[in-house]
Amino acid sequence: MSGPVIGEDGVARCPWAGGPGVMRDYHDTEWGQRVHGEAAYLERLTLEAFQSGLSWSTILNKREAFREVFAGFDAETVGAYDEGDVARLMDEPRIVRNRLKIEATLTNARATVALREGEGLEAFVLSFRPEVPPAPATTDEMTTTSPESVALSKGLKRKGFAFVGPTTMFALMEALGIFDPHLLGCHRRTSGIIEG
Template identity: 75%
Template sequence: MGPLIGDDGVARCPWAGAEASLMRDYHDREWGRRVAGEAAYFERLTLEAFQSGLSWATILRKREAFREVFCGFDADRVAGFDDADRVRLMDDARIVRNRLKIEAAVTNARATVDLRDDVGLEAFVLSFAPAGPPAPEDTESMATTSAESVALSKALKKRGFAFVGPTTMYALMEAIGVFDPHLVGCHRRED
């Protein structure tokens, strides 16, 4: 399926929907746009891990609660979470309560702090940008992994990160604008 014309007459990637919605707002305002700073990268990395196996709409609906309970995705603060914090998070129905994903968020915060001694999370992720970004014309030609997302996944795992598989890293690269993920013909393509 190629771009879908919405009720507003604008062509978008079909997952954004034809009518105004949270997903359409996310598509138009955020998806595929560069973010800056460690907290923004750590947030997206964490949310993509929590999304694994779930719909992105579920994560978007819970994003403000995630921001609150993970201290604005301040890696130093999350790295200091203890057992009481893990229990608090498992008891908070406003977020996705998955013990392994919560543990991964704390692990990844610690790895993010450690990565500062080298290049930092933002520069590290950006160093895996593809030389020739994809230009899919329809959903059938959209990838879910790439050589770069596989390499990023392996490199992050070597640095102590968890829940950073190739598909999750591809979704991260799309979401934060490491490359333009929009379909050719979408109003956001090369915007």
């Protein structure tokens, strides 16, 4: 079992953020904190898809380049990208060059625009918030999927989204602060209910 670890600064954190660097910075300032707006949701959906099979630090280190090449995750702009843009992105060394994930980003941008006719991406994702959020004390108690992430995955696929499997959607829910993902005892852990 692995509970929170005490860093050299004397602060208790989730084990993956124990040492200084980009992962700790992300843990302390962003992971599990609620964000708002379509672009913020599309960005995190995109980054979680690109992270699949890679380390999260790799994605964080390329994040600014992702933001640049995907126009700040403006859904209309990215949704209008064509094969020429895919080719350009495949030649871009500052991002992860995976054709399927790049094409999925374009697909998801178009699906995000289509969701505007209904509740919009943010409200749609939030509608899958768990009634009883997890409260793990150790990494052994953590899961990588939930009934809600399975339902969100199915819901987004029905809306035309790609690369939105249940594990990726669980990570998305953690990242967006749909529930507090921090271990009990971590200095970032709140009451488990994040409002807003």
